[in-house]
Amino acid sequence: xxxxxxxxxxxxxxxxxxxxxxTLPSDINIGPHNVYWYQQKPGSPPRYLLFxxxxxxxxxxxxxxxxxxxSKDASANTGILLVSGVQSEDEADYYCMMWxxxxxxFGGGTKLTVL
Amino acid sequence: QxxxxxxxxxxxxxxxxxxLTCAVSGGSISGGSDYWSWVRQPAGKGLEWIGRIHSSGxxxxxxxxxxxxxxxxxxxxxxxxxxxxSVTAADTALYYCAxxxxxxxxxxxxxxxxxxTLVTVSS
Numbered sequence: 184x185x186x187x188x189x190x191x192x193x194x195x196x197x198x199x200x201x202x203x204x205x206t207l208p209s210d211i212n213i214g215p216h217n218v219y220w221y222q223q224k225p226g227s228p229p230r231y232l233l234f235x236x237x238x239x240x241x242x243x244x245x246x247x248x249x250x251x252x253x254s255k256d257a258s259a260n261t262g263i264l265l266v267s268g269v270q271s272e273d274e275a276d277y278y279c280m281m282w283x284x285x286x287x288x289f290g291g292g293t294k295l296t297v298l
Numbered sequence: 299q300x301x302x303x304x305x306x307x308x309x310x311x312x313x314x315x316x317x318l319t320c321a322v323s324g325g326s327i328s329g330g331s332d333y334w335s336w337v338r339q340p341a342g343k344g345l346e347w348i349g350r351i352h353s354s355g356x357x358x359x360x361x362x363x364x365x366x367x368x369x370x371x372x373x374x375x376x377x378x379x380x381x382x383x384s385v386t387a388a389d390t391a392l393y394y395c396a397x398x399x400x401x402x403x404x405x406x407x408x409x410x411x412x413x414x415t416l417v418t419v420s421s
Contacts, residue, residue: 214400217404217405219408225344228396229345229411231407231408234405244407245409278345280347286347286358286359287358288345288347289345292344
């Protein structure tokens with residue numbers, strides 16, 4: 184299974200923006216793929232946040248604040264989760280998920296620390 | 299509101315078969331477009347997709363586990379099950395069941411999750 188590469192950690196101060204990235208191997212073009220994002224807090228199952236394929240094909244999970252948004256950097260073959268105006272409650276692990284070839288794959292996860 | 303609840307043995311011996319069930323309430327597992335999935339998470343580590351079954355009975359499995367995994371539906375009890383054979387310590391994890399949307403627009407997110415059940419493989 185292809186590996187979805189995520190940085191192990193990220194940090195931001197309250198009110199700042201935080202970016203979490205999810206990079207596909209170079210032999211798989213991220214362009215047509217939906218990138219799904221999940222948030223997981225300790226002791227809880229993951230929570231679906233949103234998906235992003237393009238500006239015209241994206242969706243927000245039920246009850247997910249608009250400060251969570253998705254995008255892509257095609258040149259880097261990377262999906263991006265942006266958290267604008269970070270709040271203390273956003274401290275959690277974040278996972279991307281995609282179907283690159285023949286099955287669903289999760290990224291390794293990024294721990295977002297709110298300073 | 300769909301709710302899922304995992305159940306099964308918390309301890310399995312090496313080389314034996316892990317068997318878990320996921321009871322679904324607040325919605326039917328049959329006749330719809332949704333998928334019913336299993337995901338696991340070793341302690342302190344990331345998520346791993348195990349596989350899923352469509353309400354039609356079609357299955358998809360993680361290629362790395364495919365030879366050992368079976369997911370099945372029991373529509374009479376509104377539940378689905380996971381069997382993982384020949385387990386080793388590497389299969390020790392928190393096992394989640396989840397619903398995955400199966401919309402015609404190819405948007406397939408995992409929206410409802412169980413709380414997870416811990417399975418330890420040890421003699």
